[in-house]
Amino acid sequence: MYDVIILGAGPAGLTAAIYTGRAWLKTLVLESAMIGGNAAIADNIDNYPGFPFGILGGELMENFRQQAERFGAEIRMEQVISVVNAPEGKKVVTTDNEYSTRAVIIATGARRRALTVEGESEYLGRGLSYCATCDGAFFRNSVVAVVGGGESALKEALYLADIADKVYIIHRREEFRASPISVDKIRNNSRIECKLNRIVTRIEGDSVMRAVILQDVATKEEETLKVEGLFVSIGLVADADFVEGLDITSDGYIFTDNDMRTSIKGIFAAGDIRDKRTRQIASAVGDGAQAGVAATEYLKE
Ligand SMILES: Cc1cc2nc3c(=O)[nH]c(=O)nc-3n(C[C@H](O)[C@H](O)[C@H](O)COP(=O)(O)OP(=O)(O)OC[C@H]3O[C@@H](n4cnc5c(N)ncnc54)[C@H](O)[C@@H]3O)c2cc1C
Structure with a gap:
């Protein structure tokens, strides 16, 4: 029987583990893919406080891991399939095991929807990014493109227009699915050019990205x-459906209160999987700390 099981070893999950570990709670962290989560694949992290000259995502997350383990958290590489909220206690079922726990913190993050075109995985981190706020600064005075036609794609393009010399927006439709204010700003920005009714079919380059191949849909x-x-902004994918009975948004994010409590007692959510505005490492860390504290208080009750 664990006191707390944390799903996901990204910034939110590992921070929660530091807090529950320091509160002497028997803590297990379950991770399906890579310790460090999305932050570990970020090349250089320039906006996480405490590192005035930036830090490699992998290095930062290795520090998180060591700190969580120093306070007794156990980390296992297993994918969680379901969480069962039975009256006698909570059960976390993974591909390999079944665990009993008194509290659960869900920190499974959200992933950017991929384009699924040739060259996408090859140029990830070498020109291709899923996050303009994170990687835009590396493209000062360059020519870049954003794929997508929703609010966040337009916001990414506007953000990049202050950094890059030229920003293309590639969108598969004639109209954007964004607020009129954002569309207006795009149309009136001389650095932004729209490539409408076009899709990306492949990404080309050598050691770094050099070009994208577009196809006219008609x-x-x-x-x-x-x-x-190339910044891909065609939506995020959140999967919280492995917990039955949880209140989630129509696109899969978990509703919480300010203390990271979900609609099920003893189940907390933190980080990008939560219904919230900013999805960054700093905010995931804040969520993780709060979830760790709230779970500790819940177990004391
Ligand atoms: C390329 C890239 C660059 C970025 N750069 C920056 C940056 O410079 N600055 C910044 O602040 N933010 C950056 N971000 C955003 C930042 O990485 C995220 O906001 C942050 O990692 C969210 O933390 P999290 O713990 O909520 O989720 P994640 O980091 O996504 O971690 C969730 C973890 O849960 C695991 N998981 C998922 N499902 C299961 C399951 N069923 N069972 C077990 N484990 C599971 C995942 O494998 C993952 O490791 C970047 C993101 C990307 C993709």
Whole structure:
């Protein structure tokens, strides 16, 4: 029987583990893919406080891991399949085991929807990014493109227009699915050019990205767009459906209160999986700390 089981070893999950570990709670962290989560794949992290000259994502998250383990958290590489909220206690079922616990913290994050085109995985971190706030600063005075037509894609393009010389927006439709204010700002920004009714079919380059190949959705004609950076912003994917009975948004994010409590007593959520505005390492860390404290208080009750 564990006191707390934390799902996901990203910034939110590992921070929660530091807090529950320091409160002497028997803590297990379950991770399906990579310790450090999305933060570990970020090349250089420039906006996490405490590192004035930036830090590699992998290095930062290795520090998180060591700190969580120093306070007794046990980390296992197992994918969680379901969480059962039975009256006699909570059960966490993984691909390999079944665990009993008194409290659960869900910190499984959200992933950017992928384009699934040729060259995407090859140029990830070498021109291709899923986060303009994170990686935009590396493209000062460059030519970049944003794929997507929703609010966040337009916001990413506007953000990049203050950094790069030129920003293309590639969108598969004629109209954007964003607020009129954002659309207006895009249309009136001289650094932004829209490539509408086009999809990306592949990404090309050598050691770094050099171009994206676009296809006109009506004529099927192809064109080569020379860019140094491509930001994919076609939505996030959140999967919280492994917990039955949890209140979630229509796109899969978990509703919590300010103390990270979900709609089920003893189950907390932290980080990108939560319904919230900013999805960054600093905010995931804040959520993780709060979830750890709230779970500790819950277990004392
Ligand atoms: C390329 C890239 C660069 C970024 N750069 C920055 C940056 O510079 N600055 C910044 O502040 N933010 C950056 N971000 C955003 C930042 O990484 C996230 O906001 C942050 O990692 C969220 O932390 P989290 O713990 O909520 O989720 P995640 O980091 O996503 O961690 C969740 C973890 O849960 C695991 N998991 C998922 N499902 C299961 C399951 N069923 N069972 C077990 N484990 C599971 C996942 O494998 C993952 O390891 C970047 C993101 C990306 C993708």
